[in-house]
Amino acid sequence: MKREELLGIRYKKSENFSEWFSEVVEKCGLADIRYPVQGFIVHRPWSFFVIRKIIQAFEEELEKRGHEVALFPLVIPEENLVKEEEHTGFKPQVFFITEAGERKLSRRLALRPTSETAIYPMFSLWIQSYTDLPLKIYQSVTVYRYEHVTRPFIRGREFIFIEAHDAFREHEDALKQIREDMEISREVITNKLAIPFIYFKRPHWDKFKGAEDTYAADTIMPDGRSLQIASTHDLGQRFSKAFDIKFVDRNGEWKYVWQTCYGPGVWRIFAALVSIHGDDKGLIYPFEFSPIQVVIIPIFYSEDEKEKVLRKCSNIARKLKEFRVKIDDSEKTPGEKFNHWEMLGVPFRLEIGINEVDGNFVTVFRRDNFSKIKVEDDKLVESILALSKEMLENLRRRAEEVFRSMISEAHSKEELLKLMNEKRGFIRVNFCNEEECARKLKEETNGLEVKGTLADKVEEPSGKCVWCGKKAKAVVYLAKSY
Amino acid sequence: MKREELLGIRYKKSENFSEWFSEVVEKCGLADIRYPVQGFIVHRPWSFFVIRKIIQAFEEELEKRGHEVALFPLVIPEENLVKEEEHTGFKPQVFFITEAGERKLSRRLALRPTSETAIYPMFSLWIQSYTDLPLKIYQSVTVYRYEHVTRPFIRGREFIFIEAHDAFREHEDALKQIREDMEISREVITNKLAIPFIYFKRPHWDKFKGAEDTYAADTIMPDGRSLQIASTHDLGQRFSKAFDIKFVDRNGEWKYVWQTCYGPGVWRIFAALVSIHGDDKGLIYPFEFSPIQVVIIPIFYSEDEKEKVLRKCSNIARKLKEFRVKIDDSEKTPGEKFNHWEMLGVPFRLEIGINEVDGNFVTVFRRDNFSKIKVEDDKLVESILALSKEMLENLRRRAEEVFRSMISEAHSKEELLKLMNEKRGFIRVNFCNEEECARKLKEETNGLEVKGTLADKVEEPSGKCVWCGKKAKAVVYLAKSY
Structure with missing residues (x-):
């Protein structure tokens, strides 16, 4: 095997997504899965920098909309964990x-699997009057679940997420919050990260444990399986009754609060970012999120050229100081450097050789479409800003095209069975909305699940359920899932 | 008791610091100690916002100096925890x-008390060649210790800190890193937060478990007790030998790396910020760190005035959009609002009444020195920027004055015994540098500890040890500590 093959990504994303993903995780230094406790990974800088940026993007949107940041303990007394009946699950x-x-401790302490039962006992102390509402709080934390099959950034025993917990006077306020949560998802996941998704209302048998209703954002991974990347729950008054969270209304009456919680799945959003934008060369990071935004490669063939070229590299780096810039002056060949930084997904590479020195320009390479253009030194900053916007637009367009191509429609069982073998992604069908039918469908199709109805649009069903033939009660979307 | 007394801080910081601190923690909404697991506190927004800003300030300085952000698992296999002999402590x-x-799990998993033993097994995989060095990595996390006596932000079973872990080719590089760590402490703690401290080299009996040498920054709390707020450790090759972290040198020889770790104690830095700058009214937050930087209080006596005043308040808030601004238009009286936001430490209050409307100015109140000035509407932004710098300077000057007044010198045992009852803070003495003498000194003085010698300056001892009378070998600083 050639050195280059050893170093680069060998699997093709389109042919073997699963191996491609594992290879990218390892070779791009995203995670180390050799940590000596199973299911716990080390987040290396090339992933964690981006994850932190994603967290900050959400925090900004949450705070703009009146949420305050807090931090609740990692540990939860077992008796609180099981106070809400369904949540006990x-x-x-x-x-x-x-x-x-x-x-030996006198009682078992749970590591937070999610923090409803850590936070709501405090809500019950803090909320007394209608003037204490709404209460909107969030935390960005790691959570812990004893999963059996794990995958970096997709399913782990320790993973990163944000959880916003809100309490309101009226159910209507809670429903409004759910729409706001969807807007936050749209703002960060679609607008900033260029990842397409659909927000579904989950069927009642697939709700969050303890919720009245669950709304979830699903994207589609390159292998056609759906991935839940955010979810918002209408908790109704279930937890407020279990944890006694009450307030005195304007007219002196005690009432239970209405609650919602919202969880952007930061880990999985990162997995989607890697998977959806990446290509056979490796990662492609959007400009705003990349640890290094511009890498400068000096190219020279003599000592005399070297000095001039390196001087220009430094000057250009200084000019670009508002960005995160690296000059790669290591001993590797330019070709090796090109390959390395392409694999790592750095949005822009500047090639600087003697021609660039003499002509007062730099050659700018764009990672997303491999285009190269010459830019005058003096126009570099504005040019990179403009190109970074174009690049994000291009990533979005590409991702949305693929996403749309993965949504199809089946009008009969036969069509469904045929489609599921031909097409990947979501299949839109008329459905009876019975749990039993969904169970059979999943069993007989080797995993097709009802992901739900559109959250932001009512689609009227017509005719019969695609699976059991009874009267259709909803238009739902089916997919195999992570 | 009057309503105001109930709402405000009743204890005086100078008379009863301990009660003052507890009251500030509760009434300013910094922490809730009623969480149902002992020793674990809830970080409420009014503290956690500031703590997050402190973390970001350190992260920026660490990254400027070549550290990369990562995240290692919370859990550590017990066999790794005890690999380095002293660290087993x-x-x-x-x-x-x-x-x-x-x-039941097949083995016990420790919650990180600090992360050397989580991180160094990975270093041993990542470091192979001299080209892999230096390796400089950090994480901002919560850590867990089963403490018996706890105090919010000072000692807890769960607390927040940053840990930077670095590996080098030579011991000299490690020593250089220690100086850099001190510089980072100075940059954030002194320059940005205006908290004075001294960096000591700890005596050998008070080192970090597993370190060759420990350097620590101590400040003095208002009750005169010293508080360690950051520490840097020269780990030598102890951990690299325990965890087999080796590299091939330029000439093909295998060598163990030299390591350092650095821990800014974010929790305690926050405690020092609250305690040192606060006054009898409550908190005083530096401008850059305050959750709300400017609070606007509308003052009106008629419906007609109300409309004009509120309109001006909105206009001013818009003008100040680069800052974190709140208009307090709640139903409380202006006086109640004044007291509330003074207690919470908001740096600037703008009072806007009909005079301010008519005269195109606002009345600006400064929290640190209670001064009030009139500022023309058009000069408000630049004026607040200038005042915020003055305010930070004033806080620094005040804090340093108090700090200096808490450093004294004893030349004999008699003088020491007299001083320790009269003066609080550090007492500078000539000392024999024997652990046994330090033990006796502590016992017989009810807690005076040897904090160490100055880290950045050699002070030549002279004469005899202040306690045992043997030949003095070092000039050390004594203090009672948290």
Whole structure:
């Protein structure tokens, strides 16, 4: 095998997405899966820098809309974890602390699998009057679940997410918040990261444990499987009754609050970013999120050229100081450097040789479409800003094209069975909306799940359920999922 | 008791610092200590916003100096925790996970008390050649220690800190890093937060468990006790030998790396910020770190005035959009609002009444020195920027004055015994540098500890040890500590 093959990505994303993903995770230094506890990964700088940027993008949108940042303890007393009946379903997945040093603790402490049961006992202390509402709080944390099959950034025993927890006077306010949460998702995931998704209202058998209704954003990964990347839950008054969160209304009446929680799945959003924008060469990071935004490669063939070229590289780097810039002056060949930084997804490469020195320009290479243009030194900053916008637009256009091509429609069982083998992604069908039918469908299709109805649009069903033939009650979208 | 007394801070910082601190923590909404697991606190927005800003300030300085951000798992296998002999000393303080759901795990997993033993097994995989060095990495995380006596932001079972872990080819590089770490501390803690401190080299009996040498920044709290707010450790080759972290040098020889770690104690830096700058009215937050930087209070006595005043308030808020601004248009009286936001430490209050409307100015109140000035509407932005710098300078000057007044010198045992009852803070003495003498000194003075010698300056001892009378070998600083 040639050195280059050893170093670069060998699998093709379109042919073997799963191996491609694992190779990118390893070779681009995203995660190290060799940490000596199974299911726990090390987040290396080339992923964590981007993840932190994603977190900050969400935090900004949350705070713009009146949320305040807080941090609640990692540990939850077991009796609180099981206070809300359905939420108790998390228990088999929870890690428990039972000892400190050589001492046994008097009770088990759960590691947060999600923080409703850590936060709501405090809400019950903080909320007394209608003037304490709305209460809108969030935290960006790691959470812990005892998963059996794990995958970096997709499913892990430790993963990163943001959780916003809100309490309101009226159910109507809660429903408004859900629409706001969808808007935040749109703002960050679509507008900033160029990742397409559909927000579904999940069927009642697939709700969050303890929710009245669950709304979730699903994207489609290159292998055609859907990936939930954010979710918003209408908690109704279930938790407020379980945790006694009440307020005195204007007319002196005690009432339970209405609650929502919203969880952008930061880990999975990162997985989607890697998978959807990446190509056979490796990663493609959007400009705003890349740890290095511009890499400068000096090219020279003599000592005399070297000095001139390196001087220009420094000057250009200084000119670009508002961006995150690296001059790669290592001992590798220019070709090796090109390959390395392309694999790592750096949006722009500047090639600077003696021609560039003499002509007062630089050669700008764009990672997304491999185009090369010459830009005058004096126009470089504005040019990179303009190109970075174009690049984001291009990534969005490409991703949306693929996404749209992965949504199809089946009008009969036969058509569905045929489609599911030919096409990947979502299949739109008329459905009876019975849990039992969904169960059979999943079993007999080797995993096709009902992801739900569109969250922001009512689609009227017509005719019969595509699977059981009973009267259709909803238009739903089916997909195999992560 | 009057309503105002109930709402405001009742204890005086100078008379009863401990009660003052607890009251500020509660009434300013910094932490809630009623979380149902002992020693774990809820970080409420009015503290956590500031803590996050402090974290970001350190992250910026760390990254400027070549550190990369990463995230290592929370859990550490017990066998790794005890690999370095002295570091094993952490074990009695460590929480252990032993169960998941109803299942027993095959081995105990420690919650990180600090992350050397999580990170260094990976260093041993990542570092192979001299070209892999230096390796400079950091993470901002919560850590867990089974402490018996806890205090919000000072000592807790869960607390927030940053840990930077670096590996080098030569010991000299490591020592250079230690100086850089001190510089980072100075940059954030002194320059941005106006908190004075001294960096000490700790005596050998008070080193970090597993370090060759420990350097630590101590400030003085208003009760005269010293508080360690950052520390840097020269780990030598202890961990590299325990975890087999080796590299091939230029000439083909295998060598162990030299390591340092640096921990800005973010939690305690926040405690120092609250305690050192605060006054009898409550908090005083520096402008750059305050969740709200400018609060606008409308003042009116008629419906007609109300409309004009509120309109001006909105216009002014828009003018100040580069800052974090709040208009307090709640139903409380202006006086109540004044007290509330003074207690919360908001740097500037703008009072806007009909005079301000008619005269095209606003009345600006400064929290640190209670001064009020009139500023023309058009000069408000630049005026607030200038005042915020003055305010930081004033806070620094005040804090340094108090700090200097808390450093004294004793030349004999008698003088020391007298001083320790009269003066608070550090006492500079000639010392024999024997652990046994330090132990006796601490016992017989009810807690005076040897904090160490100055880290950045050699002070030549003279004469005899202030305590045992043997030949003095060092000039050290004594203090009672948190």
